[in-house]
Amino acid sequence: MSKQAGPLSLLDLTADTACCPPLAQQRVAGETAALLAPAFKALGDPVRLQLLSMIASAEGGEVCVCDLTPAFDLTGPTISHHLKTLREAGLVDAERRGTWVYYRARPQLLRQLAALLSVEPAPASRS
DSSP states (O other), rough: OOOOEEEEEEOOOOOOSSOHHHHHHHHOOHHHHHHHHHHHHTTSSHHHHHHHHHHHTSSOOOHHHHHHHGGSSHHHHHHHHHHHHHHHHEEEEEETTEEEEEEEOOOOEEEEEEEHHHHOOOOOOOO
16 A cells, blocks of 8 residues: 555756755755656666666556566566555556557656756856
């Protein structure tokens, strides 16, 4: 049973801008941390990180679960559980087509996570 009611919702997941300043520049607000933590937690598992990498790098931007499952020495239900976790964290979208489910990464959220972890120095202020 999931602890999260629905998919992760940030300010605007369709925007190409970051949700917040990089954590190396400014403290992350509690509300933002609470929204982003499930995505980072989902990526904390090696299988889920590999799955997301396979999905995000798939030719055409999406991949069938039938192509993901054979890449691991795990049962189908275990792979399905990991994919569900990625979906609930807002990292991937899924679309059923007949008997198969196709997954695609949500690049907007991935950009927001990457921007938060950016360690680029803050622009120097002019005096």
